Amino acid sequence: MFTSLVAAVAAMTVGAQNAEFFEPYKEVDLRLPSVPLVVNDPYFSIWSPYDRLTDGTTRHWTDAQKAIDGLLRVDGKTYRFMGVEKPYVLKSILPMADEGAWTAKTSRTYPGDGWADPAFDDSSWGTERGAIGSADEYPNVHTNWDVENTDVYARRTVNLTADDIADDLYIVYSHDDVFELYINGTQVISTGETWLQGETLHLTAAHKALLKEGENVIAAHCHNTTGGALIDYGLYRNVKTEGADIETAEQISVDVLATNTYYTFKCGPVDLDLVFTAPMLIDDLELLSTPVNYVSYQVRSNDGADHDVQFYLATTPELAVNQNTQATSSTYNVSSEGYKFLKTGTTEQPQLEKAGDLICIDWGFFYMPGINGDVALSTGYTAESNFASTGKLARTLVSAASTSESTMPTLAYVHDFGSVNTASSFTMLAYDEVYDIVYMGQKYKGYWARNGKTIQQAIAEMRDNYPDIMTRCRALDKRIYDDGLAAGNDKYAELLSGSYRHVIAAHKLFEDKDGNLLFFSKENNSNGCVNTVDLTYPSAPLFLLYNPELLKGMMTSIFEYSYTGRWTKPFAAHDLGTYPIANGQVYGGDMPLEESGNMITLAAMICKLENSTAYVDKYWDIIKLWTDYLVENGQDPENQLCTDDFAGHWAHNTNLSVKAIMGVAAYSEMARMLGMNDIADRYTTTAKKMAVKWEEMARECDHYRLAFDRENTWSQKYNMVWDKLWNIHIFPNKAAEREIQYYLTKQNTYGLPLDSREAYTKSDWIIWTASMSPDTETFLKFSDLVYKYVNETKSRVPISDWYWTNSGDMRGFRARSVIGGHWMKVLMDKIGTLQPPVNEWAPAGEKIKTKWADEVTPDNVLPEYPRPLMERSEWMNLNGLWEFGFNSASSASEPEMYDGQILVPFAIESSLSGVMRPMVENNALWYRREFTVPEAWSGKRVIINFGACDYNASVYVNGESVVSHTGGSTSFSADITDFLSESGTNVLTVKVIDNTDENTQPVGKQRKDADGNGSIWYTPVSGIWQTVWLEPVSGEYISDVSTTPDNSRFVVNATAEGVDGSNAVVTVRLMDGDNVVATGEGAPGTDIVLDVAAPKLWSPQSPHLYGMELTLTCDGEETDRVDSYAALRKISVAQDKNGVCSSTTVTSSRTECSIRVTGPTVCTPHPPTRLSATT
Secondary structure (H helix, E strand, O other), rough: OOHHHHHHHHHHHHHHHOOHOOOOOOOOOOOOEEEEEEOOOOOOOOEEEOOOOOOOOOOOOOOOOOOOOEEEEEOOOOEEEEEEOOOOOOOEEEEOOHHEEEEEEEEEOOOOOOOOOOOOOOOOOOOEEOEEOOOOOOOOEEEEEOOOOOOEEEEEEEOOOOOHHHOOOOEEEEOOOHHHHHHHEEEEEEOOEEEEEEEEEEHHHHHHHHOOOEEEEEEEEEOOOOOEEEEEEEEEEEOOOOOOOEEEEEEEEEEEOOOOEEEEEEEEEEEEEEEEEOOOOOOOOOHHOOEEEEEEEEEEOOOOOEEEEEEEEEEEEHHHOOOOOEEEEEEEEOOOOOOOOEEEEEEEOOOOOOOOOOOOOOOOEEEEEOOOEEEEEEOOHHHHHHHHHHHHOOOOOOOOEEEHHHHOOOEEEEEEEEEEEEEEEEEEEEEEEEOEEOOEEEEEHHHHHHOOOHHHHHHHHHHOOHHHHHHHHHHHHHHHHHHHHHOOOOOHHHHHHHHHHHHHOOEEEEEOEEEEEEEEEEOOOOOOOOOOHHHHHHHHHHHHHHHHHHHHHHHHHHHHHHOOOOOOOOOOOOOOOEOOEOOOOOOOOOOHHHHHHHHHHHHHHHHHHOOOOHHOOOHHHHHHHHHHHHHHHOOOOOOOOOOOHHOOOOOOOOHHHHHHHHHOOOOOOOHHOHHHHHHHHHHHHHHHHHHHHHHHHHHHHOOEEEEEEOOOOOOOHHHHHHHHHHHOOOOOHHHHHHHHHHHHHOOOOOOOOOOOOOOEEEEEHHHHHHOOOHHHHHHHHHHHHHHHHHHOOOOOOOOOOEEEEEOOOOOOOOOOOOHHHHHHHHHHHHHHHOOOOHHHHOOOOOOOOOHHHHHHHHEEOOOOOOHHHHHHOOOOOOOEEEEEEEOOOOOOOOOOOOOEEEEEEOOOEEEOOOOOOOOOOOEEEEEEEEOOHHHHOOOEEEEEEEEEEEEEEEEEEEEEEEEEEEEOOOEEEEEEEEHHHOOOOOEEEEEEEEEOOOOOOOOOOOOOOOOOOOOOOOOOEEEOOOOOOEEOOOOOOEEEEEEEOOOOEEEEEEEEEEEOOOOOOEEEEEEEEOOOEEEEEEEOOOEEEEEOOOOOOOOOOOOOOOOEEEEEEEEOOOEEEEEEEEOOOOOEOOOOOOOOOOOOEEEEOOEEEEEEOOOOOOOOOOEEOOOOOOO
């Protein structure tokens, strides 16, 4: 009975899931150096830096251990699929600084040979408290040391007993940069130049033989090359007890896509599919910011038999501390949403009190909810042992406390599948920081919690929406992969897939008190700065492609910093503080040209994407100030810092000059969008003059120098990418093309060096540079080597963007947001051609809709024949999704970049267009779509018809001009037969200019300047706003029909094309329902009279319409047939008794009514006016 119940529950769980959730959209070959598992922000960020999930413990991006363990029990046998059995639990003998300040004898100069020996006389040395290092970069520093190219020599003593030496001993050390350690004068550690935290050396028998009973000297030397410095070390014993007998599962595969990491393991007769999902959907800010991840799991019998299976996941308070020596409190709880959960965090809860780089969070709480399973809190390793022996959790503790790693409790989750063949389920892991960031003196919660949502509510919402969220995550995986594949190849697609969570998780999303959306990066493994502008800049392509609002979220605070007067310098700030404290710049050196150029260029790109300057209008004076700084200082930069000064900053940096020039051009682009054409022209001219001078100064035969005054140098000119992206041709003489060809000769095994000084590079800049390539084949020559680096590097950290191109080893940095720059090629290719699936179209804005508007879809948009007065049976409706884009009205060619899709035939300012953007004065709106003429139309002429296009329209087919038209409310047509492609696919483009409120254009009540024109302003209507369609005709066809009614007769005049020289006759049949009531015929262009017996006159009460069939015959053969309609009605105009034309009488056989006429008060009587059906 119990087994049946368990099986039934398991079946219900499976029913709630989709088998596709355990299958990656694409299998990938890329071996990431560190695999994202549970990630959301710089603190909640857990990775596996191994090929196999069982090769080591999971870790924070800082490399701090954050162990999550996973077991699967099959028929009583237990397999480990995640983590490793801990080789040690350490207790200090000679503690490091995380347990308190230590003292050592120290020297800051070389003390002479034998300085590490126990007998060395250190009486002349000073005494300092450790750790010793950069207090603004590392925690637990008690003596500051941050001078470049200096040393610290330290001697610490420890008394040991024989029992101590017999223990299982470890040295633990943290350092920055070059480090070496000695035991009683013998060197046992030498690192070379690197910086690492919490490294361990397990002392072998040979090492322990160096120790002695009594006093021992543990000595260390650290050399700081540049930047941060640190020396901290200690001696520890292992106090771990033996655990249960557990086998290691065989890992079959691992595939990393944008939001999902997929593992498959063989656990004896059962295969386990494990999926880690971070639902950070870039277009869903609630989900992106919610600190909850899914862990989905599926078991499958691989021998066809049913098996008894239990799934286990466990961790410790280690996930909620910065140092394992911090006191913690853990509890077992039941939420108001009806699920059990475990909660753990530090006892102290020093909320937002720590700021720095390589630190982990020690405030807020980690949550393990019992979603689809059970949870329990237990001491030590009893949970794992109990599960291995029984498949269950022991009775939970209500609470547990710890003061060190060795006393930490276990938080465990178990799902008992019972006896199954195939079954699946999911659980979740979460972290609530409570308060997430300080911004200008005020604490803020994450965006997801801005309105008071609790973490328990967030968990319940994600539990209830699991199928939908997982489906959307898979869709984003597909989009990211497919975009990369289209822009490059499968390697590029895999590189982007492996970079996505890495980028997003380096940020924190929140909303400030003024309602500004803010998206702050942390400068991981660099200096810990918050919202650094020269991190925003390289990361921008990802956000420009998929959600520019997030890019604005990085930029707004920098603009506001100057706008509010907190930052008063005439250039942009570098940062806003040290994460998570954003109260103002802390970086010691300004980067005036660097950051100002970055901000202005990105602002222009946003404006181009939105075809509006709305985002920058508030900050226009600031942007002008920064631009003028670029003009004054950017041509030949003096000794300024820039983002690439790893080998020291050089004056006259040519790439920095490129950035300044493109910043000036960017300002010009925005000014033009604002209608400030004189200013735009002036700054465009300035930028181009600067570029000409740049080209002359930097040119060195076949390439351009790193610095204007340095011969035989070169560097990547990635800042020039905007010139190609915007197609504005600022730099002359094919400068970018010349550089690309030169770079191809400078590549190493793992890519293109940053410049001629060193072999190291930056992966983001390589992709930017490569995106200037003339074609995809050339691009891949660069990008494939970045893939090779990521795939082969021995530096097992979340992708290091700064690495050696000769060895593939990291030079520095990890887990930084800058690899959002990997998307630059996709941006280059897709910014104008990105076509979302039809079902992604939606009306823009929050407009009230009629029931007919609600029925509009891209496949159902005005499907009826659009010209009932001259209707043909054969036609093709071209309404639907077209591409749209903008460029200057003076441009003779279509935009290089299209902005997206627009639903034709709705004006671009309308909601139903899906765009709802205004036109910009002196800009042209372009439409583009493809069409194929039906085979059945072969041999016929093809006519294109536009119901209306406001205002000046130029139509092109396959690049050839076919017709131009002026007038926003009148239809027009053209014969496009001679312009059609023989291959079948044709490209139709339409250029529209609509400069509203010009003297040459009738406007009615439509104004740009409401206050200056009677305070009336209607939403403008621009572009195609009536149906576009094709229809086939013969060489002789009816081109127009005019019908004039007069109570008892109609006069019809039909014109025709192609009838010259033939005996052409138009025959008209007037129909009342199915009955023919009159006929007539005549030559095209002549009046044909149809007398109607017993006419039925039109009135509002009886709106009777007659049908009409018109046939064209030439030399006795019918060549065209159209249907029309008409009505009979007569209007008379007369004077009143005072001789004033104040009203008109409209008569028919049944009605008489008066209509007020505005205008002149006196008129001359006119004869009766005939009203056609089209009036």
